[in-house]
Amino acid sequence: MNKNWIFVFFSFLFFLRCASVKPPVVLDFSASQTQVTPGTSVEIKWDVENCNTVDIKGIGTNLQPRGSQTVVLNQTQTFVLTARNRDQLISKELIVVVKKQEIKDEPKKSNPVVEKPNTEPSNYLKGLINIESVKPSNELYLNINLVDAHNFPKEVVLYCTVRDQYGNQIANLAPPYNYNYLDNWKKLAEEVAGKDYYIENFSVQEVREDVAPPYSVSFVLDYSGSMFSEINLLENALKVGLTFLRKGKDEFSIVQFDHRIFNSVPLTENVLSVSNIIPFLQLGGATAFYDASLFGFSTISNSSREKIAILFTDGGDNASINYAFDVIQRAREQNVKIFVIGFNRPFGGILQPILSMIALQTGGKAYFPSSIFELPDIFAEIFRMLNVYYIITFKANKEIGNVRNVKLWFENPINKKEIVAQGTYYVKPERLDEPQKSLIVALFENNKSTLREEDFELLSRIAKFLKENPNKKIKIIGHTDTKGSDSYNQRLSAQRARAVAKKLIDLGVSKKQIIEIIGMGEKFPIYPQETEEYQFQENRRVEIVFQ
Numbered sequence: 001m002n003k004n005w006i007f008v009f010f011s012f013l014f015f016l017r018c019a020s021v022k023p024p025v026v027l028d029f030s031a032s033q034t035q036v037t038p039g040t041s042v043e044i045k046w047d048v049e050n051c052n053t054v055d056i057k058g059i060g061t062n063l064q065p066r067g068s069q070t071v072v073l074n075q076t077q078t079f080v081l082t083a084r085n086r087d088q089l090i091s092k093e094l095i096v097v098v099k100k101q102e103i104k105d106e107p108k109k110s111n112p113v114v115e116k117p118n119t120e121p122s123n124y125l126k127g128l129i130n131i132e133s134v135k136p137s138n139e140l141y142l143n144i145n146l147v148d149a150h151n152f153p154k155e156v157v158l159y160c161t162v163r164d165q166y167g168n169q170i171a172n173l174a175p176p177y178n179y180n181y182l183d184n185w186k187k188l189a190e191e192v193a194g195k196d197y198y199i200e201n202f203s204v205q206e207v208r209e210d211v212a213p214p215y216s217v218s219f220v221l222d223y224s225g226s227m228f229s230e231i232n233l234l235e236n237a238l239k240v241g242l243t244f245l246r247k248g249k250d251e252f253s254i255v256q257f258d259h260r261i262f263n264s265v266p267l268t269e270n271v272l273s274v275s276n277i278i279p280f281l282q283l284g285g286a287t288a289f290y291d292a293s294l295f296g297f298s299t300i301s302n303s304s305r306e307k308i309a310i311l312f313t314d315g316g317d318n319a320s321i322n323y324a325f326d327v328i329q330r331a332r333e334q335n336v337k338i339f340v341i342g343f344n345r346p347f348g349g350i351l352q353p354i355l356s357m358i359a360l361q362t363g364g365k366a367y368f369p370s371s372i373f374e375l376p377d378i379f380a381e382i383f384r385m386l387n388v389y390y391i392i393t394f395k396a397n398k399e400i401g402n403v404r405n406v407k408l409w410f411e412n413p414i415n416k417k418e419i420v421a422q423g424t425y426y427v428k429p430e431r432l433d434e435p436q437k438s439l440i441v442a443l444f445e446n447n448k449s450t451l452r453e454e455d456f457e458l459l460s461r462i463a464k465f466l467k468e469n470p471n472k473k474i475k476i477i478g479h480t481d482t483k484g485s486d487s488y489n490q491r492l493s494a495q496r497a498r499a500v501a502k503k504l505i506d507l508g509v510s511k512k513q514i515i516e517i518i519g520m521g522e523k524f525p526i527y528p529q530e531t532e533e534y535q536f537q538e539n540r541r542v543e544i545v546f547q
Contacts, residue, residue, distance in 0.1 A: 022050040022085065022088070023050060023085060023088040023090060024048055024049065024050050024051040024083035024084065024085050024088060024089070024090045025048065025049040025050055025090075026046070026047075026048050026081065026083065026090060026092050027047040027048065027049060028045055028046060028047035029045070029046045029047075029048075029079075029081050029092050029094055030044075030045050030046075030094065031043065031044055031045075031079075031094060031096050032044075032045075033096070034095070034096055034097060035096075035097045035099060036073060036096065036097070036098055036099070037098070037099060037175075037179070038073070038074040038075070038098055038175075038182050038203070038204075039072060039073075039074060039175060039182075039203035039204060039205065040072070040073060040098075041070050041071070041072050042070065042071055042072075042073055042096055043068055043069070043070045044056070044058075044059060044068060044069055044070075044071065044079060044094070045067075045068040046063075046066065046067060046068070046081055047065070047066045048065045048066070048081070048083045049065070050085050050088075051065055051083040051084060051085050052084055052085055052086065053083070053084050054081065054082070054083050055081070055082045055083075056079055056080065056081045056082075057078075057079060057080040057082075058071070058077055058078070058079045058080070059071070059079065065083075071201070071395075072201060072202075072203045072393065072394075072395075073096060073098050073201055074098060074182075074201050074202060074203060075098050075201070076095065076096065076097050076098045077095075077096055077098070077201075078093055078094070078095050079093070079094045079095075079096070080092075080093050080094075081093075081094070109178075109179075110132075110172060110177070110178045110180065111172070111176075111177040111178065112130040112132065112171070112172045112177075113128060113129075113130060113171040113172060113208065113388075115127075115128060115129045115130060115133060116128045116129075117129050117133070117166075117168055118166045118167050118168055119166060120166060121165055121166055121167075122165075122166055122167030122377075123167070124167055124374075124377040124378065124380070124381045125161065125163060125167050125168075125169055125380070125381040125384040125385060126166070126167035126168070126377070126380070126381075126384075127166060127167055127168035127169070128168060128169045128171060128384075128388060129164075129168045129169075129170060129171070130170070130171050130172040131170050131171070131172050131173050131178075131181065131413060131414070132172065134164065134170060134412075134414045135414070136414050136415045137415075138164045138165065138414070139164060139165045140162055140163070140164055140170060140412045140417075140419055141162070141163050141164070141165075141419065142160060142161075142162050142408065142410050142419045142420070142421040143160060143161050143162075143163070143421055144158050144159070144160050144406060144408060144421045144422065144423030145159050145160065145161060145365050145385050145389070145423075146158075146159035146337055146363055146364060146365060147159070147363035147406065147423055147424075147425040148335075148337070148363055149363060149396075149425050149426075149427065150332070150335050152396055152398070152427055153395060153396040153397065153398035154395060155393060155394075155395065156393070156394055156395075156396045156406075156425070157391055157392070157393050158391070158392040158393075158406060158408065158423065159385070159389050159390075159391060160389060160390045160391075160392060160408065160421060161385050161388070161389055161390070162390070162410070169384060169385075169388050171206065171208070171388060172206070173206060173390065173413075174204045174205055174206040174390055175204070175205060175206065176205070176206070177206050177208070178206070180413075181413050182204065184410055184411045184412075184413050185202075185204045185392075185408075185409075185410055186409040186410060186411055186418065187199075187408075187409045188202045188392065188394060188406070188407070188408050188409070189406070189407045190396065190397065190400065190404045190405070190406055190407075191404070191405040191406075191407060192400045192401035192403070192404060192405070193401065196407070197397055197400055199394045199395075199396075201394065201395070202392055202393060202394035203391075203392070203393045203394075204390060204391070204392055205390065205391045205393070206389075206390055206391075207388065207389050207390070207391060208387070208388055209246070209387040209388060212386065212387050212388075212389075213305065213306045214246075214249040214250055214251075214305040214306065215245075215249075215250045215251075215305055215306050215307075215308050215386065216250075216251050216252070216253075216267065216300040216303035216305040216306070216307050216308065217241075217245070217250065217251070217252040217253075217300075217308045217309075217310065218252070218253045218254075218255060218296040218297065218299050218300045218307075218308070218309045218310070219238060219241070219252060219253070219254045219255065219296075219310050219312075220255045220257070220289075220292050220293050220295075220296035220309060220310065220311045220312065221234060221238065221254065221255065221256055221257070221312050222234075222257065222258075222287060222289065222312055222313040222314055222315070223256045223257060223258050223278070223280055223283040223284065224257075224258045224259075224283070224284065224285060224286060224287045224314070224315055224534075225258070225284040225285060225286075225532075225533075225534025225535070225537055225538055226314055226315055226345060226534060227280070227284075227314055228280065228284060228532065228533075228534050229532075230314075230372045231280045233372050233373065233375055233376075234312065234372075234375060235277070236375075236376060237375035237376045237378070237379040238254070238274065238379065239274065240376045240379050240380050241310070241379035241380065241382065241383055242271045242274060243271075244380065244383030244384070244387065245269075245271060245383075246387075247269070248269070250269070250305075251267055251268060251269045251303070251305065252265070252267070252268065252269075252271075253265055253266055253267045253268070253296070253299040253300060254274070254277060255292055255295055255296040255299065256277060256278055256283065257283075257287075257288050257289070257291075257292035257295075258283045258284060258285030258286055258287065258288070258319075259285045259286035259287065259288050259318075259319035259439075259440050259441070259443070259455075259458055260283070260285065260288070260454065260455075260457055260458055261288060261291060261292045261295050262278055262283075263295065263299060264276055264277045264278050265277065266299065267299055267300060267303070284534055284537070285319075285440075285443050285537070285538070286318050286319040286440035286443070286538060286541070287313060287315045287316065287317055287318050287319055287440075288317065288319035288320045288458075289311070289313045289315075289317040289320060290317050290320035290322045290323060290324055290326060290327050291319070291320040291321060291322050291461075292320075293309065293311050293327045294322055294326065294327060294330055296309055296311070297309060297330050297331065297334055297336055300336070301334055306337070307334060307335060307336040307337065308336070308337050308339070308386065309331070309336050309337070309338050309339070310339045310341070310379070310382060311338060311339065311340050311341065311358075312341040312342075312343075312375075313341075313342055313343075313355075314342075314343040314344075314345060314372075315345060316351045317351075318438065318439065318440050318526075318543075319439050319440045319441070319458070320439065321439070321461065321462065321465050323432075323434050323437070324354045324355075324357065324358055324432055324434055325429070325431055325432050325434065327358055328357070328358055328361045328362055328429050328432075329429055331358075331362040331364075332361075332362055332429060336362070337362075337363070337364060338358065338359055338362045338363075338364030338365075339359075339364060339365050339366075339367070339382050340355045340356075340358055340359045340364065340365070340366040340367070341366075341367045341368075341369070341375070341378055342355045342366065342367070342368050343368075343369060343372055343375075344368065351435075352368055354432060354434065355368075357432055360424055360425075360426070361426045361429050361430065363425050365382075392408060398427075401427075402426060402427045402428055402430070403424065403425075403426055403427075403430075404424065404425050404426075404427065405422060405423075405424050406422065406423045406424070406425065407420060407421070407422050408420065408421045408422075408423075436545065436546075437545070437546045438543050438544070438545045438546075439462070439543060439544045439545075439546075440538070440541045440542070440543055441455065441458055441459055441462055441500060441542055441543065441544050442455040442458075442459065442496070442499075442500055442541065442542045443455065443537055443538065443540060443541050444496055444540040444541070444542075445540075446481070446483070446536070446540065447484075447492070449492060449495035449496045449498075449499050450499065451499050451500070451503055456503075459500070459503050459504065459507065460507060462504065462544065463504050463507035463508060463509050466504070466509045466510075466513055467508055467509060470510065470513065472513060472546060472547075473513055473514075473515045473546070473547040474513060474514055474515065474544050474545065474546055474547065475514075475515060475516040475517075475518065475544070475545040475547065476497045476500050476501050476504075476514060476516070476517045476518070476542060476543075476544055477497060477518055477519075477520055477542065477543045477544075477545060478492075478493035478494055478495070478496035478497030478498075478500075478518070478519040478520065478541075478542050479493050479496075479519075479520050479521070479522070479524060479525070479539060479540065479541050479542070479543070480492050480493050480496075480521055480522050480539065480540055481522065481525065481530060481536045481539040481540050482522045482525060482530055482539070483536075484522075486521055486522070489521040489522045490519055490520075490521040491519070492519070492521075493519030493520055493521050493522075494517075494518065494519030495519070496519070496540075496541075496542050497517045497518060497519055497542055498517055499542075500542045500544075501514055501517045515547060522539070525539045526538050526539055526541075527539060
C-alpha cells in the first residue's frame, strides 16, 4: 500500500512539472520594411517569451530572446524564427520581398553624368562617359582599387571603377542614378586557399563628385638627393593633384622628406599654400620614407573627413627609425586610405615588394611607373577614382582565413561580355620580412668630419628612441666617397663615426648602448659610380645599425 502511494505521489509531481513548462510565445517578429528595392537596409526585430533558445535563419543562432539586427538585401529572403522551451517549440516565418523594379512600377529612370570623353588610348583614368555612350567594340575593365575592412566582418567595402581602353570612367551603372543594370553586377566571392566562398547578399552604389565625401589628403613626398634632376616633375604632378580638390570640401597637407622630415604645408584648404614648399636645394639627403609616412598620417589624424595619404618615394628607406610594418599598423588604426607610388632606380632601389605589402595590407593601391613622366597621370587618376566610383558592400564570412582574395563579376550591358575584378585584403596585419635596420643619420661635406646643423634634428630623434629603449644596442659606421686614398678615407670615416657617437652621448645616450664605432672608408658606397653631386653626398655618410 505504501509503495502505491509513493508511485502516485511522484507521478503527481511529474505532472505538475510538465504542466508548469509554458510554450514559447512570439510577441514580435517584424521587419522595418517588407517590400524593398535591392541594396536596401532592413531592420529585423524579435521578442519572444518563455524560451531557452532563439534561432533565426538568415540572422544567427543562440540569440537573445529580444533583439534586432540590420541586414542589406539584394533578393527576397525568408527569415524563420525557431524558439524552444525544453520540449516546447514554436516557429514563425517573415518574408521580405525584394523587387527589381520600383515598387510603384514606374518606368526606370536614369541620371547620366556630364561627359568629358578622352579619345586617345590610355592606361590611366583620363575621361568620364556614361554607359549609354559605350560602343560594342569598346573593351571595359573592372578594377577594385581600395578595400575598407575596418568593420570586418559586419561590413567590407570595395571601391571600384569601370573604364574603357581610352581611360574613360564609365558612369551611370548603379543606384541611386540608374537601377537598370543591377542585374549586371553578377556575383561576388571571397577566395581563400583556392576555394571560392560566394557572398549571397551584397549592395552596389554609385558615388559621384558632388556627393563624394570630403577628404583630408596628406602628400608625403621624397626630396632625397636622387630626385635632383626630376623634382620639377614631382612638383608639377603635385599641382595637378591639387586642381582636383573641391573648394569648401577637401583639405591637404604636404610633408617633404629626405633623412629629415618637414611639414612644409600644414593642413589647409588653401591650394595657394603650395608655394610654401621647401626648395630642393635645402634638402637632397637620404630617405626616411617610413618615418615621413607616419608623420604624414599625424597631420590628418584629427580630421573628421575621410583620410587619404599619397606616399611617393624613389629609393629604399635608409633613414627611418620605424619599419614598414609600423606604417601598416598606423594606417589601419587611423583608417587612412593609402596610395603608394614607387619609382625604381638602379641603386638604392625602392624594395617594391615592401611597398606593395604596405598598400595591400592597408587596403590601398600601389603604382610602380616605368617613367617619372607618368606622375601627373597617376596623381590625376587617384583623384578621379576618389570622386567617381562604385561601392560594393557585403558581410564577410569571419571563419575562412586572414588573407582574402575578393572576386567581382560584372556583365557589360552593351556587348554582354563578362568581366572579373580581383582584389586582396587582410583581416589582420601580418609582419613583413624586412631587412636589418640601417639608418643614415648624418651626411658630410667633402673632406670634413664636422656634423652639419641640419642633421641635429634626426640625431635628436635617434637619441630619444635609444633613451626610451635602453636595451637597444647600435653600431656606428662611417663612410666616405671614392675621392682620396684608401688610408686617408679610412681615417676620415672613423672620425665621422666618432663625431656621431659623441653627439649621441651628449644627447643622453648611454655609452653601453654603443657597442662599436668603426670607419669603413670607401669600401661600401651606396653609389659605386659617382657622377652626380648627390651620389658623392650620400656616400659621405654615417650609418647606425641596430643590433
